[in-house]
Amino acid sequence: MGIANLSYEEYRQKRVEENKKRLEDLNLVHLSQSLRNLTPKSSPLKKVAKPRTVEKKLVPVRRSARVANNPAPVYVEVSHFSPSPRVFSSMLSIEYNSVATGFCLVKSNRISSPRKSYGVSRSRDLSNRVYATDEARAYALEKAEKVVFRLEEEGYPTLIRSMLPSHVTGGFWLGLPADFCRSSLPRADGMVTLVDEEGEEYPTVYLARKRGLSGGWKGFAEAHQLVDGDAVIFQVISHSVLKVYILRANSDEDRKG
Numbered sequence: 001m002g003i004a005n006l007s008y009e010e011y012r013q014k015r016v017e018e019n020k021k022r023l024e025d026l027n028l029v030h031l032s033q034s035l036r037n038l039t040p041k042s043s044p045l046k047k048v049a050k051p052r053t054v055e056k057k058l059v060p061v062r063r064s065a066r067v068a069n070n071p072a073p074v075y076v077e078v079s080h081f082s083p084s085p086r087v088f089s090s091m092l093s094i095e096y097n098s099v100a101t102g103f104c105l106v107k108s109n110r111i112s113s114p115r116k117s118y119g120v121s122r123s124r125d126l127s128n129r130v131y132a133t134d135e136a137r138a139y140a141l142e143k144a145e146k147v148v149f150r151l152e153e154e155g156y157p158t159l160i161r162s163m164l165p166s167h168v169t170g171g172f173w174l175g176l177p178a179d180f181c182r183s184s185l186p187r188a189d190g191m192v193t194l195v196d197e198e199g200e201e202y203p204t205v206y207l208a209r210k211r212g213l214s215g216g217w218k219g220f221a222e223a224h225q226l227v228d229g230d231a232v233i234f235q236v237i238s239h240s241v242l243k244v245y246i247l248r249a250n251s252d253e254d255r256k257g
Contacts, residue, residue, distance in 0.1 A: 148160060
C-alpha cells in the first residue's frame with residue numbers, strides 16, 4: 001500500500017511507531033528514565049527545634065537560725081560630703097552591727113582624711129620663684145662670655161649654662177650637652193665635685209646615660225642662691241672636678257657665689 005493512499009492519521013501513527021522503534025534500538029528510553037531517577041528530590045524544610053524551657057522554682061533562702069526571725073536590715077544611703085573642714089572632721093561614720101538588726105549610726109572621733117598617696121612629694125611653695133626677663137638673661141650671658149674668653153687662656157674646657165626654673169627652683173636637674181659630656185666628663189655614673197670661687201667643694205651625682213647633674217646639685221643651687229636667668233660657667237679641671245663661676249642676671253646681685 002503506497003504512502004499517497006494513506007490518510008494523514010495513518011501516516012502520523014506510522015511515524016510515531018517508527019520513532020519508538022528507533023528509540024528502543026538506541027536504548028534512549030531507558031536512558032531518559034535513568035536520568036529522571038537521578039534528579040534530586042526537593043528536601044522538605046527542617047523543623048526548627050523549640051528551645052527547652054527550664055522550669056524555675058522558688059526555694060526559701062538558707063540562713064542561720066539565729067537571724068532567721070530577725071527583720072531585714074534597712075540600707076540607707078548617708079551623704080558624707082561637706083565643704084567645711086570643721087564639719088568634715090566631725091562627720092558620722094557608719095558601722096554595721098552584726099548583732100543588731102540593720103545599721104546603726106555611731107559618732108567617730110577620728111578625722112576622716114582623703115586617700116593617702118605614698119611616694120608622692122608634697123606640693124612645693126613656688127611663691128618666691130623669680131623669673132628673669134630676656135634682657136636680664138642676655139646680660140648675664142654677655143658677662144659670662146667675657147669670663148670664658150679669659151678662662152680659655154688657661155687651656156681648660158668650659159661650658160656656659162643659663163639657669164632655668166627647673167634647674168634652680170623646680171626639679172633641680174641640670175642637663176648638660178652630649179658633646180661636653182663625652183669629651184670632658186666620666187663615661188659611667190659617678191660623683192663629680194663642684195668647686196665654687198671660694199674653694200668650697202660640693203660632691204654631686206653625675207648620671208652619664210642621662211647626661212646631667214642630679215643629687216647634690218640642689219644643695220649647690222640653694223647655697224649660691226641661683227635664680228632663673230643666672231649664667232653658670234663650668235670649667236673642667238679634670239673628669240671629676242668642675243670649677244664653677246656664677247654671673248648674676250640681676251646687676252644688683254652681681255656678687256660672687
